[in-house]
Amino acid sequence: MKGRPLSQMIFINLPVADLARSKAFYAAVGAVNNPKFTDDTAACMVLSDTIHVMLLTHAKWATFGNVPILDAHAGAQVFLCLTRDSKVAVDAVVEQAAAAGGQADPTPAEDHGFMYGRSFRDPDGHIWENVWMDPAAVEAGPPDMATA
8 A cells, every 4th residue: 555654563452450360361372471561560462573462450551541441341342353374273262262261252253264253352351353364365355245
């Protein structure tokens, strides 16, 4: 796309009730802690070169402004979605999340042939979708979703 930066990073800020538990959970699903941006109030968990999850204690979250923490177990404002390399990888990360104290499949699993997805909920209620898409389908562009 013309005018778009070549590379951008995203830092997803999530409020967490128990920082140590959340660090362990995210490590169990493949994130790596960046100690340069981690202390007793926050932890930077690296999912990729461009995707970082900032786990913030409730006290740290409060320093960002007067924004209340909603109960993510009772509702959702966003679904965070990551692509995976295969259907097997989708299943594996969901099972890892469940084994680490998360909930497997809080949203319905989907298998449309060209796209396969499952989700997990972290211990604080944040929902992560995990999707594999057939590379040929990605190259061809979106199918008619009315038939999907």
